[in-house]
Amino acid sequence: MDLELSDDQVALRDGIASLLAGRFGSDRIRAGFDRVMWDELAAAGVFSLGADGFGWADRVVVFEELGRACVPGPLVAGSLAHGSVEGIVGGVDRAAAGEVAMVEHLDALDRVLVLDDDGIAAVDAAAVDGDPSPWPLDPLTPVTRVASLPAGERIGDAALARDWRRQGSVLTAAFALGLATRGTELAVEYAKGREQFDRPIGSFQAIKHLLADMLVRAEVARAAVYSAGAHLDDPELPGLDRSIATAKVLACEAAIVNGKSATQVYGGMGFTWEVDVHLYLKRAWVLDTHFGSVEHCSDAIAKSLPSR
């Protein structure tokens, strides 16, 4: 039993962190996702970790760093589809009949992967007809309203769809963990520097306690996400789905609540476009809709508990 990063994982984390710090600063992130970014991330090996022999616990470490940097783009889909679908891929859960699907990053995609309980279909992005939102919730996650998704080409069966959902949930949770962690760091930095009443606002308990609770949420989520990553590497162990749902619940909630708390700590600055905090909070809201929200995953956990 070991839930601490190995030396190799520390090296992996530091490697990706320094790459991101060097090339994906705030300006670059704010410019949004494009093909160049995809190619750069691909060259850095972000999507091919599985093919390169890394396990899920390792991929979790990388996705946490991507989240800390708030890197935009269909990163989870790209990672899942690596090796089976060419080009830039995004993913979407097929909405219930008659419901409009919100496809992310459609303009930048070659293919859209459509997941449902029966399997996975790959659809040509050019064949998807939709109505791009001029004003997406997360400015770095453009969305297109699509009334009906083409059937596309079936590339995986129900079992693969289930596996991708599990793996996608864990990578998404890892990304959300990164958001929650960075939110805490940003708020702590600001609270140490910003002075009111002749002292740093970080010396006021009302602020300190918000920050302490942010750390608590992120640390509990981190343990759950690492545990779920290790569980994917050893899927025979009982309780896989519960541990994945737990990671998703705790990480997405941590990302959302920490985003909200960070906004509070920043005061008026937190309500500005200029400060990055809103980007973290908005991405957290986006990710909560992937692979089941906090509420849906809580329901799934409840289902795993004894009932009358």
Place this chain on the structure above:
Amino acid sequence: MELRYSESEEQFRAQLREWLEATLPTLSPEPGREAWPERRTWDTDWQRRLFDAGYAGLAWPSEFGGRGASPTEQLVFLEETTRARAPYVGVNFVGTLHAGPTLIAEGTDEQKSAHLPRILRGDEVWCQGFSEPGAGSDLASLRTRADRDGDDYVLNGQKIWCSFGQIADFGEFLVRTDPNAPKHKGISWLILPMDTPGIDVRPLRTVLGSSEFSEVFLNDVRVPVGNRVGAENDGWRVTNVTLSFERGTAFVSELVDSLRLVEDVAPLVTDPAYRRELGRCAAEFDGLWALTKRSISQAVRHGAPGAGAMVTKLAYSEARQRFGELCLRVLDRGALAIDGNELVEERLRTLALTIAAGASQIQRNIVSERVLGLPREPR
């Protein structure tokens, strides 16, 4: 990262499981509420059985009767004893979980050999005399005096919230040995035999109507200087050793118990909204259990647990209160009678979690200052 336990840990688990299966059915029925002498007998009997089977003081060095087990084996022990519904540590809490470990870390050889084996065998029950009416969160402002008189200290003052004070043999007591020094610099940590003349223990009533904690009045109580642990006036440092055990590892058994309780309560929860909340609570406890494992992994690898360990008590207290509240709501008007209703009792009991062993506000101050490096409040 690796979730599986090693072969030797699994072997340890299998043996323990076998022992629990054989032993638990032979226990006498648990004593009723408020039957403190019977409670003591029952809890220490269990402690004795653990000792005889080699499961007492798992983490303690073998020279003091412990097993010298690895931290991971301790986790396995907690998992198995909770799953099997073995008795809780009960009145042995202070002795086995924080006074004993403090003696191991700070006591003299004499103190260790006088107390440690007896604590482990269940021959000695301890209580904690830290808090005073005027010194709770600000513990270092305590005023109980210990005046030197030859080879004795003479104690005068009052302690409060002393859990199991009425049945304890010894207490870990904080006293002021230098009234003129700054408040953190004049404190000493003493071993107090609770049958010393001049000690008056008066039970207090809790919100449950029970009386497990007491006020302790000290009137010219003579304690040999040799009962001091650590140097004179260095008691604040020793206190922090004790508190690190009390707020750290001591809570893990409660957490495992919470996981069991979630399973027990689940069949009662049918309303979809409550069911969802139950799932949310389970996620929180599972996450905290993962955090416990992670802290232990970090301790094994680096010699010390990381930041996560500092947040466990804080997160656990809130999670358990949230769960306790859910239980009450699920029972609806059935919750209006406490008798025969473990869950209502449980909800009331959880009110103490964010207060005892350091209130949550104080824990947040500590986390924000020591982990996040925020400036101290002006004091």
